[in-house]
Amino acid sequence: MDPSAQDVVRCDLCETAVVQMHCDTCLVNLCKACVGEHFSADLSKPHKIVDFKDRKSTPLYPGCKTHDKERCKMYCDQCDIPVCHKCISSGQHLGHKVSEILKVVDGKRNKFMKEQTELNETIYPTYQDIASDVQNRMIQFEKNYYKYGDLSTAITKHGEDWHREIDKLVNKLKAEVDVMKNTQLQTLQKHLDEINKTMSDIKDEINSMETAIDTNELSKLFSVMSNVHTYRNLPDKILAPLPKFIPGKMKGEELSKLFGALSSSSLTSDKHGYSMKTTQKSPEAGSSPPVKQLLDEPETVTTIDTGYKQFYNMACLNDEEIWTSGGDNTMKLYSINQGSLLKSIKTKSGYISSNIAVTKSGDLVYTDYFYRTVNIVKNEKIEELIRLQNWIPKGVCSTSSGDLLVIMVSDDCKQTKVVCYSGSTEKQTIQFDDKRKPLYSNSSSCILRYITENKNLDICVSDERAGAVVVVNQAGKLRFRYTGHTPAPMNKAFNPRGITTDSQSHILTADFNNHCVHIIDQDGQFLRYIDCELSRPWGLCTDTNDNLFVVQWGNRQVKKIKYLQ
Template identity: 45%
Template sequence: MDLQCSAQVVIRCDLCETAGVQMLCDFCHVNLCIACIGKHVSDGYEKHKVVPFKVQKSTLIYPRCTMHPTKSCDLQCKECNISVCSFCSESKQHEEHDLVHLSEIFAAKKVFIENDETELEKYISSTYRTIVIEIEAQMARLHGDYEKLTEFVTERGKQWHRAIERVTKEMVVEINEMKGRHQSILKQQLDEIGMIQSLIDETLLTMKKIKESNDVSMALEYTSRVKEFKKSPKVQISLPTFSPQYIDSEQVHKLFGSLSPLLAKREADSYRLLNPEATVKALLEEPKLISSINTGCKNLCSVTCLSEEEIWTSSGVSGLMQCFNTQSSLETSVKAKSREFPSDITLTSDGDLLYSDWKTKTVNILKNKKIKEVIRLHGWIPNNMCVTSSGDLLVTMYSDDKTQSKVVRYSGSTEKETIQFDDEGKPLYSGNKFTKYISENRNLDICVSDYGAGAVVVVNQAGKLMFRYTGHISTIKIDPFKPRGITTNSHYQILASDYENHCIHILDQDGHFLRYVDNVTTPYGLCVNKSDYLFVAENYTGNVKKIKYIKY
């Protein structure tokens, strides 16, 4: 409530503090009653301007001169950078100095302050609100993210335990086998000694008979076997021993694995990215074609950036997923396990290829040249995908009967969130199998190009609808807006391919149209690299065009 305009409050004179205010010194901004006017202006100061209370704050209040207290400073000396009165300006101290009237400086300062106010309220404050949302989202995911890391390390420990148990069991089996062989050798020795002892007993009996007999022939036939029996059949067996290796804790830690350090990097001047005027100025009036990569595949559907100079593509005819460099050289080629064309491709933060397979209702990963199933759906068919800044996977999908569509967030193979309806319970996306490419913006908004609905549908990270973009009114673009591919850049801008009109729409984060990129034919899948170069998969030509559309 403005107290000066309220009928509920009586404004008192600043001098007597009893009578109601009737007048105002517009220079000093002092409230006065009629009786106190003379007292206020009696100091001889020439700038006093008493006006009715309703006519107020129309006169500038200049600072008092320190050298001439009865004078006000209405000039600024540029050389001395101080305020001066008319007496000071005529002195030798400021002779030939450049003097500027304070009203001009005041007016310029007001404009400067208004610009700062606009910048703070409209852009900087908005950025801080976005940062708060991002930080709160990170905090909300913090427990889960660290839980995943803990689970991974724990699983690594279990793997080691299993490996140690396996080695232990193998060694115990080996010991038991050695024990068996040892027993066999000892038994063999016992049997052999038993036979020798029987022979010795027989020999002793023969010797006794000869001694007791007078038969010369028996004595002549006797042959000594003592030398033979002196040869011991005993075999020396050494018991096996276990020689443990020295356990070096540092070596164990190195073999077990390591944690990357926790890095916190401050981003400076990020507020300029939310300034729509700055982002529009950053766009080139005429986008430039940098290069064209010939994939040799018709019906090219998707493209995703592996690095500054490498891309992955997928085709809807050959079913091939191929990696090219920007010189059009093929580096890797792979086919889906089902031998059908993939619905979409994307890359993990580690650079591993993910692809969705409509035939098997799965999402799969190509890792170390081997394809492994990550997600298997039931009752739903995976469509398009993107990996978020947090490492989650967003998948658009449609029901088996092709009547419903939704977006599902996964952490690994675990479903974390489903986005399907707005606040009124109405479907956010058209219920059909048409492509619904998806991308996460830098402000964590989830952007879907809904071909069936002819719209770009953007929700925030909580799944709340932010806006729908259904195209830009233009006499040049005559066919209905039917978006295919979608991507976002470092300026929070959204880029959507317009297949029918052979162009790309560039929007700001709030869904306002900024510009077209026109030098493309049948654009389908889109992606941008870290330098914000745009890669466009041309469906009909099979080419991927690299385009510069931002000035830097």
Template identity: 50%
Template sequence: MHPRRSAQDVLLCDLCKTAPLQSHCKLCHINLCVICVGKHLSDSSKDHNVVPFIKHIKSTPNYPKCPKHAEKHCELFCEKCNIPVCSTCISSDKHRGHKISDVLEKLGSKTENLQKDLEELETRIYPRYEEMASDVQTEKAELETKYGKMTTAADQQGEILHREITAIVNKRKSDIAEMKNEHLAALNKNTDEITNRITELRQIIQDLKKILDSNDVFLTSSYKSRNSEFRTLPPKVRVTLPSFSPQKINKDQLNEMFGSLSPLSINTEHGDTMKSAEAVSSPPVKPLLDEPRLTATIDTGYRPRSVSCLSEDQVWTCGENETMKLLNLRGKLLTSIKTKSGNRPRDIAVTRDGDLVYTDYDKGTINLVRNKQIQTVITLQGWSPRNVCCTASNHLLVTMDSDDGEPSKVVRYSGSTEKQSIQFDDQGRPLYSSDDYNDIKYLSENRNLDICVADNGARAVVVVNQSGKLRFRYTGHPSNTEQSFDPVDITTDSQSHILTADFDNHRIHILDQDGQFLRYIHCGLRRPFGLCVDIRDNLFVADGDKKVKKIQYL
């Protein structure tokens, strides 16, 4: 059972059999969900009359049969017992004194409550759970990097200590070698002195023997004794050998010297309790700043065309080649991915699970990058995908061009399944400009579920509601007379503002959810192109000077 539909299994669309119903066609007598209303109305051969389901059940009585009185219908409702009852039940003692109301009114109010519950589950509660799951996945993905940095720091500290210890060891060995040489030199000098005296002694002994053998009176009388001289022996060199006294290694001191590691702290916080939809019918109001502020500049090294936020300090970018880059706010390259085909990606988006999606226009494919592995999830026939965005319900919205000249369209996908196609207005006229290879149609889903397309070929922002019905077109501020409106990328924020990059006019237009112009963002922009907003409503702009600029405007 689907986690977001279990409460509504008895009230499903008659066409798709899966989505909760919200409307009823009086002509065809079928119940419709939001997506199927657009498909149903596209059949112009009939004059359909689609009304909210609540109005339908109020105008078409369908009283349930009484379980206790088979011939009766339950036209009333007992407020105290909280059950439908018939007129016979009311006359019994069981319901005496109880407050009684009309069963259809009660059913209508309960249906309204069910619709409110469904809306809150789909638009507020379930996305928060998905956001939490995405945050955990992001944290898991960052573990390798963060713990890798600590491991690298430990290795570097170890190398420093190794170098210091090696230097100390080499110094001690050098000192020992120097002492050894001094010792040897002293011994050699002593040896030389003794050797010289020995040579002299040998000569004196030899001369005495000659005198005694000759009996020569002259030699004998002239002989002078040197024995007293040699009785004093040469000095003996005594050297005290140095000793090495290694210190006992104190492991605690060594650990402290190496550096400490703070303990891992894992705390499970109590989950926040979300306020009811009534209590938070709108997000906290964030007024526009009088002067937007440039808070960071990321040097990409190339001219980026698309940018999509992975987190508050990490953004995916792509440009004119086949490589998509994940950068942090300092411009450090964290990851790079090349497209499977080698073609440049026409656009990129990040899903609620933190995976990267890109479109390959020439191959006609929409691809998912997960853990650096590329999977083709959608292959189109007769159409080429151009730009893509991910919705709050984790659907993909894709603008695409026809191979045979049909008007461009927006298609909604759940996984690889097409859920909705938006191409014409109520009068059968194309909503978007005709196919042009160089044309661009970036898009974004607003918080009120409107689908906003920056149709560059039409020089307009085209906004339809979630059913695909045209709400308005914005063609630029009336005061702009110097250069025509040149919309490229588009994004939305928590306040349902619509922001679009005006390429030739070097600025961003901020509109409210109804298409009313509010103000410009300049911040030294030069030919801005790609846009995205993070969860804190910081704006990231892919600028023409090979940079991505982070701007605070709320």
């Protein structure tokens, strides 16, 4: 027997002949010889026999729930139900708008087709990404729980200073760490299970819509209830901060208070943590960047002398060239490999630039403190892009979408805000949290501010006056404040200056007072310090290979550092 014959559709009555006809009324496949038998089997129905290729072309109107044996060919828009001609003539729907049911069906079918496309191409892939994100963060969370939190080491070391009775408290606190970890992982697992359940529901709804779209049995079409509006409300992003060990001091208090306690590390939710997956891919879109681990010991690759008397800022033009600016009105382009000066450009005003950045198209952008302007350099010609009134521009960066983020302070130094510009058009202002409290500290106009965009589209600001890195999401909602890590290399207060990010969504901040760079993850957890004998680090930037460039204010040099594998 020819295997391909198994795929031939057979007559539903004789089950041997190849199907040629179809009854659109009874949804039965027939050969020509069995058509008469099918008719005579039930004379009460108006059988509609069509060629098999034209099956399901005849609409099966839903039966009327009020009038037996009547078919509903109209639809009451006000009552939102199918109606038959007797329903209309009886006056039940007097004054109501009534439409042909086939027009309503076409509208519903088109709506379901669009929603099915949205579920297939946008919502379900988004939930897949969310599930993958939760799983990956759970793996990293469990992997890094002890490595970066250093809880066991800190607790054990502190316990060595006490006599044997203290060992009981050491073991107790270690057990609390495990309970915290397991509790949080259980919560994350429950969150993942809920996401997977929703994904299963979405798949079921996709299948239901597919059946409704393809069927000509209209009652089935009206029985489908769309829940797409529910799935558009994405789940909260569960954040899992690592706890810290807080040692106590001996001042005569109870032993347990003296020894110390674990900081609170409850899971929190971020309503804006996830965004809907888009089907339009940017030029940079593609697979996720490969995971890179931090080197055990960062390595200095090269050092460049700049000749500035005061050196503050820089920005990578590409992997071979870097723009710099300092305490004069000249911005210099250097070759990274050769350390040679390639080009110099003076500011339009003759005053120093507050900060510099490079746009996606490779143009240099700088802020002018005295003229209150943001300027762009195209073909070595300077164009004024933005002029502010009553505000002074400080830090500037170019976003992945090609916009500019500018952090600025008011003339009276009482306010600080971040403004997003598309060209010279203001798109968004970020200044206050949900309680209308300022996100950023006020400060004297001479204090510099730095800003960057992370790979996850968070906006990261180095707030020197507050001694903090302030991170908000794309919508401007506060995600976290990072205020340093102890012990610091020089045991001095956190003094953040330049800020940058890398392909792993790490946030790197220069700590001027402690002669180092802090690396934190995208959720604000401390990962490590970069020292490399830095001298008063100030400005920072990274290239496409995740090499770190550090402005050293102390010796006016640029140091290139490799810190990722």
